[in-house]
Amino acid sequence: xxxxxxxxxxxxxxxxxxxxxxxxxxxxxxxKKCGIINKIGHIKLLDNVSRxxxxxxxxxxxxxxxxxxxxILDYTFTELVGKIFxxxxxxxxxxxxxxxxxxxxxxxxxxxxxxxxxTKAGRKIPVxxxxxxxxxxxxxxxxxxxxxxxxxxxxxxxKNKPDFLNSICDFCFEIDANGIGEYVCxxxxxxxxxxxxxxxxxxxxxxxxxxxxxxxxESFDYFSANKQSFRSLHTIGxxxxxxxxxxxxYFTAKFNDNGKFVGYRVLGWVLKNT
Numbered sequence: 401x402x403x404x405x406x407x408x409x410x411x412x413x414x415x416x417x418x419x420x421x422x423x424x425x426x427x428x429x430x431x432k433k434c435g436i437i438n439k440i441g442h443i444k445l446l447d448n449v450s451r452x453x454x455x456x457x458x459x460x461x462x463x464x465x466x467x468x469x470x471x472i473l474d475y476t477f478t479e480l481v482g483k484i485f486x487x488x489x490x491x492x493x494x495x496x497x498x499x500x501x502x503x504x505x506x507x508x509x510x511x512x513x514x515x516x517x518x519t520k521a522g523r524k525i526p527v528x529x530x531x532x533x534x535x536x537x538x539x540x541x542x543x544x545x546x547x548x549x550x551x552x553x554x555x556x557x558x559k560n561k562p563d564f565l566n567s568i569c570d571f572c573f574e575i576d577a578n579g580i581g582e583y584v585c586x587x588x589x590x591x592x593x594x595x596x597x598x599x600x601x602x603x604x605x606x607x608x609x610x611x612x613x614x615x616x617x618e619s620f621d622y623f624s625a626n627k628q629s630f631r632s633l634h635t636i637g638x639x640x641x642x643x644x645x646x647x648x649x650y651f652t653a654k655f656n657d658n659g660k661f662v663g664y665r666v667l668g669w670v671l672k673n674t
Contacts, residue, residue, distance in 0.1 A: 411431040411433065411438055412436065412438075413433055413434040413436070415433035450549045451546065451547065451549065452465070452469035452473070453465070453466040453468075453547070454466075454544075455542050455544055456485045456501070456545060457543075458502075458505055458542075460484050461482060462480055463481060464481065473517065479520070488518055489516070490516045491516055501543060504531050505533060505541045505543065511530070511629070511652055512531075512667075513529045513531075513629070513652050513653060514526070514528055514550065514665075515659075516658075516659050525549065526550040527549055528547070528548045529545060529547050531543050532546075570670045571587040571668045571670075572587075572588075572668065573665075573668075574654070574665050574666070575663050575664050576662060578624075579603050579604040579605055579617075579620060580604070581601060581603075583600065584596045591645060591670060592639050592640065592645060593639045604620075605620075607637050608638065609636055609644070612636060616635065624661075627661040629650075629651055629652045630651050631648075631650050632651070634646065634648065635647050635648070635649050645670060647668045647669060647670055648668065648669045648671055649667070649668050650668075652665045652666075652667070
């Protein structure tokens with residue numbers, strides 16, 4: 401499932417009202433364009449054999465779950481609802497969960513993490529989790545959790561398939577726990593000028609200005625040692641001709657099937673070029 405392949409709800413005037421997967425029930429939404437109040441009903445968490453959906457509140461408590469979540473995780477609905485999300489997620493630390501929740505809830509961010517979920521019987525399931533803000537009609541804020549079963553024999557990024565992440569950011573890449581490049585999307589070359597073969601196997605910090613490299617490395621080492629995702633509001637990268645590329649970066653921690661931290665997936669947005 402692509403987190404952006406969501407249901408769209410539009411006003412008769414054509415203005416987009418909602419795009420997402422939401423609670424059961426009915427919403428009333430006033431169109432910002434024409435002022436009409438629209439009633440949208442029968443909104444339901446979608447079900448799928450390879451994906452399940454959860455909704456968690458600001459405290460990290462599961463408040464809703466799709467049928468497939470109950471089936472795949474082997475809980476009844478009443479057993480699953482009320483659990484703390486980190487009880488089923490083996491790799492997101494409680495402290496990191498709080499940090500992620502606060503960021504998603506306050507800034508409408510999108511996060512994607514490779515992690516491991518545990519069933520009621522203790523079986524470990526590798527999943528790709530996507531977190532996104534959901535705001536109910538009473539203005540209460542929740543986080544929609546989409547967990548997609550991960551094929552461990554298939555690379556997260558397949559160069560022969562459309563890159564899902566490129567649809568929500570300007571560029572993306574993957575690095576290991578030491579900052580060594582493992583994957584770069586095609587748009588990296590368009591923005592920075594470096595072909596993938598010039599970056600894969602090289603150190604991420606070699607593409608930063610000398611005067612800022614040590615500071616960024618110190619910050620990276622801290623979060624990497626603690627296996628934490630983090631955000632860099634302003635990172636300056638170097639292009640092929642020495643031009644400065646100003647970016648905002650999201651480093652989302654990656655874990656293997658055994659829950660071991662293995663590096664970061666990085667989503668980037670260009671702020672300005674000088």
